[in-house]
Amino acid sequence: MSDEHAGGSTMTTTAACAVVGGGISGIAAVHYLRNAGIPAELIERQATLGGRISSTTLDGCRIDLGGKNIGRHYERFRALASELGPFAFEPFGINTSRVRNGRIVTLDSTRRLGSTFAYLRGCPLPDALHLGGLCLRVWLDARNRFLDGPSFARLARHSDDPPLDEQFSPAFCRAVVRAMSVRMNGAEPDEIHLGNFGTHLGMWLDTYDQLRDGMSAFVGAATASMQVRCGARVERIVVRNGRVRGLSVRDAAGRSCELEYDHVVLATPAGVSADLLREHDAVLAAALDGIRYFPVLVVVAAYHRPIFSAQVRGLSFGPDQALSNAGAYGADRLDMVRYTFSGRKARELIERVRHTDSVDNAQAEALLDLAEATLRQYMPVQRSDRRDVVAHLFDPGLCAYAPHHYRLRALLNDDRHAIDGLSFAGDYLRGASIEACLFSAQEAVSRVVQSPLERRRRRSSGVGYSGYAST
Numbered sequence: 001m002s003d004e005h006a007g008g009s010t011m012t013t014t015a016a017c018a019v020v021g022g023g024i025s026g027i028a029a030v031h032y033l034r035n036a037g038i039p040a041e042l043i044e045r046q047a048t049l050g051g052r053i054s055s056t057t058l059d060g061c062r063i064d065l066g067g068k069n070i071g072r073h074y075e076r077f078r079a080l081a082s083e084l085g086p087f088a089f090e091p092f093g094i095n096t097s098r099v100r101n102g103r104i105v106t107l108d109s110t111r112r113l114g115s116t117f118a119y120l121r122g123c124p125l126p127d128a129l130h131l132g133g134l135c136l137r138v139w140l141d142a143r144n145r146f147l148d149g150p151s152f153a154r155l156a157r158h159s160d161d162p163p164l165d166e167q168f169s170p171a172f173c174r175a176v177v178r179a180m181s182v183r184m185n186g187a188e189p190d191e192i193h194l195g196n197f198g199t200h201l202g203m204w205l206d207t208y209d210q211l212r213d214g215m216s217a218f219v220g221a222a223t224a225s226m227q228v229r230c231g232a233r234v235e236r237i238v239v240r241n242g243r244v245r246g247l248s249v250r251d252a253a254g255r256s257c258e259l260e261y262d263h264v265v266l267a268t269p270a271g272v273s274a275d276l277l278r279e280h281d282a283v284l285a286a287a288l289d290g291i292r293y294f295p296v297l298v299v300v301a302a303y304h305r306p307i308f309s310a311q312v313r314g315l316s317f318g319p320d321q322a323l324s325n326a327g328a329y330g331a332d333r334l335d336m337v338r339y340t341f342s343g344r345k346a347r348e349l350i351e352r353v354r355h356t357d358s359v360d361n362a363q364a365e366a367l368l369d370l371a372e373a374t375l376r377q378y379m380p381v382q383r384s385d386r387r388d389v390v391a392h393l394f395d396p397g398l399c400a401y402a403p404h405h406y407r408l409r410a411l412l413n414d415d416r417h418a419i420d421g422l423s424f425a426g427d428y429l430r431g432a433s434i435e436a437c438l439f440s441a442q443e444a445v446s447r448v449v450q451s452p453l454e455r456r457r458r459r460s461s462g463v464g465y466s467g468y469a470s471t
Contacts, residue, residue, distance in 0.1 A: 015039045015040055015041035015261060016039045016040065016263060017033055017038055017039070017261055017262065017263040017264065018040070018041050018043055018246075018247055018259065018261040018265070019033070019040055019265045019267055019425075020043050020234050020247070020264065020265065020266050020276075021051065021266065021267035021268040021272075021425075022042055022046065022048075022049035022050065023052055023053065023426075023437070024050075024052075024053050024067070025267040025425040025437040025438070025440055025441050026044070026051075026265070026267035026425070026441075027219065027222050027226075028076075028437065028438045029441040029444055029445055030042045030226050032441060032445040033265075034226075036448075036449050038448060038449070038454065039227075040226075040227070041226075041228070041229060041261075043228075043229045043232050043234060043247070043249065044228070044229070044232070045231070045233045046231070047230055047252070048230065049219055050066075050216070050219050052394055053215045053219065054066055054392070055215060055216035055219075056392065057390075058300055058302055058336075058388050058389075058390045059302040059388040062216050063214065063336075063390075064215045064216065065394075066215075066298070066394065067433075067434050068210055068214065068215050069092055069208040069209075070089065070210065070211065071203065071433070071435060072208070072209070073142070073145065073202070074206075074433075074434060075435070076435055076439060076442065077434055080438065084218070087212075087213070087221075088211070088212040089209040089211060090209060090210055090212045090331070091209055091331060092210045092331055093108070093208060093331065094107060094206075094207060094208060095107070095108045095312070095313040096179065096314045096315075096316060097315045097316065098119070098316050099317075100122060100175070101122075104315065104378060105118055105119055106119070107119040120176065123172050123175055123176065124169050124171065124172055126169075127168045127169050127171075127176075131168075131176070134198070134201055135201050135205060137151040137152070137198065138201045138202050138205060144198040144201075144202065145198060145199065145203075145431070145435075145436075146198070146202070147199055147401065147428075147431045147436070148405055148406055148409050148430070149198045151198070152194070152196065153405070153406045156193070156194065156195025156404055156405060156406060157195075157404075157406070160404045161403065163189065163190045163403075164177060164189050164190070164197060165188075165189040167194050177189045178316075178318075178343075179316040179325070180203075182316075182324040182343040183324065183325060183340070184200055184203060184432060184433075185294065185398045185399065185400040185401070186293075186294030186295065186296045186342040186343065186346075186400065187292070187294050187343070187398070188343055188344050191294075191400055192401070193402075193404075195403065195404065195405055195406075196401045196405055199401075199433065199436065210330060231251060232249045232250070232252070233250045233251075234247050235248045235256070236248045236276065237264060237276050237277070237280065237419075238258060239280055242419065242420055243419070243420040243421050244261065244263060244264050244419060244420065244421030244422050245260060245261075245421075246258055246259050246260040246264075247259050247261065247264060261421075262421060263421045263422075263423070263448050263453075264423070265422075265423045265444045265445070266422070266423070266426070267425040267426055267440075267444070268426060269399070269426065269428070270289075270291035270293070270426065270428040271288065271289065271291070271293065271396060272396075273424060273426070274286075274288035274289045281419070283411070283417065284411055284417045287402075287407070287408050287411050288428075291399065291400075291401060291402045291428045292399075292401070292402065293397055293400065294343075294398055294400055295342075295346075295350045295354065295393065295394065295396070295397040296341065296342040296346075296393075296394045296397035296398050297341040297346065297349070297350050297353060297359075297392075297394075298338060298339070298341075298392050298393075298394070299338070299339040299341070299364060299367045299368055299371055300337070300338045300339070300390050301336070301339070301368055301371075301387075301389045302387040302389070303336070303337070303381070303387060304335070304385050304386075304387055305385060306335050307334060307335065307337050307375075307385070308328040308334045309334065310331075313327055313331070314326065314327030314328065315327070315378060317374060319344065319345060320345065321345060321374055322341050322343075322346040322348070322349045323339060323341055323346070323370065323371050323374040324340050324341065324342045324343045325339075325340050326339045326374075326375050326379075337381075339367075339375075341367070342397070342398065349367075349370075350395070354393060354395050358392075359391040359393055363391065365389060367391055369383070399428050399432045401428060402428075412429075420451070420452075420453075421451065421453070423444040423447040424440075425437070425440040425441045425443070425444040427440075429443070430443070
């Protein structure tokens with residue numbers, strides 16, 4: 001699909017659109033573009049695809065390091081998986097616990113109502129009622145599961161200046177809110193805002209499955225026939241006369257080339273998109289700079305015996321611990337545990353790791369020592385139980401959004417900040433869940449499909465776009 005001129009630095013491509021970023025948003029965007037009849041190429045700076053749904057090998061098995069839980073409300077993902085599959089799903093549910101007065105209290109989706117009351121018992125009643133009212137907004141209107149949902153956008157207009165820890169009591173933030181924020185954003189309650197909280201509640205109220213063969217099987221199927229360029233770093237967006245003309249890209253060998261495209265979709269973390277946008281629109285770049293990401297360090301260990309039980313499959317820890325949560329890898333994989341280091345206390349630990357290209361075996365073992373020492377207070381786990389361990393640092397890691405999200409949406413929809421041919425997708429637009437990333441990809445592709453250039457092409461060819469999944 002491409003042609004490189006011998007002895008020169010210019011390379012042209014026949015793909016009409018470049019999608020920058022090989023995570024779930026980028027993979028979905030290419031798929032939707034192809035369904036719309038628009039040739040697209042996926043560009044990823046890493047050697048492999050997947051981003052924060054990447055995988056690795058542990059104890060001879062392929063495992064997922066990042067997002068892998070698929071909610072029953074994930075209609076977009078399930079439709080895409082059905083189109084690419086068949087893929088088999090297996091129940092995972094919700095099973096998470098916290099320690100209250102020295103006892104483990106569990107929230108379990110198989111007995112949602114009773115376990116929720118037990119989980120919230122002892123919390124201040126005004127906080128529980130406030131949370132219940134917010135949950136009702138999500139329950140009654142599915143749009144509130146995503147960033148810029150109507151109810152939470154209205155709340156943001158008068159409630160987003162103080163952080164969320166000022167909306168609830170300290171005890172409630174520690175017991176309930178923090179378990180959501182560190183898991184979903186790597187953030188503390190004082191680092192998130194009420195206007196974005198619908199994304200947390202939408203995930204909290206859902207019930208989950210997992211792909212039996214893992215997310216790596218999905219990524220493989222989704223990208224098998226795609227035009228992909230890995231190990232390629234996009235250095236700048238080429239814009240002439242107010243319109244995207246292509247990208248300047250450096251490959252793994254350090255060679256620079258200019259690729260020609262009619263459209264570019266930036267499916268990258270907000271900070272990466274900001275850097276590419278800065279020379280063209282400093283105001284929009286500054287707004288993207290304000291979107292925060294917090295690093296997350298994941299350690300997955302395989303053991304000779306089950307560590308968790310069917311009744312307790314996960315445990316959250318408080319802000320005094322670097323380990324934010326530990327949980328069984330799957331409902332039937334109680335002998336495999338995923339440990340997550342996130343939140344403010346964990347960042348001190350992560351800072352010592354982030355300067356290395358990857359987490360080596362010695363570091364992984366040391367991190368597992370720390371994780372097991374924390375879990376051992378409540379679950380019997382010994383060093384001698386280990387079979388294998390692997391660790392991975394996501395940096396940038398989990399998106400914590402920005403207050404007054406509607407302002408960013410307004411900027412992106414403002415014609416004064418529009419570059420013809422440029423669209424955006426990613427976790428900072430509609431939320432960090434897999435489903436929200438697909439939502440953002442659909443919106444980006446809709447912008448491409450409805451662009452003046454594509455409208456002219458459609459009229460001149462007399463062929464409409466078929467198979468496009470609309471928003």
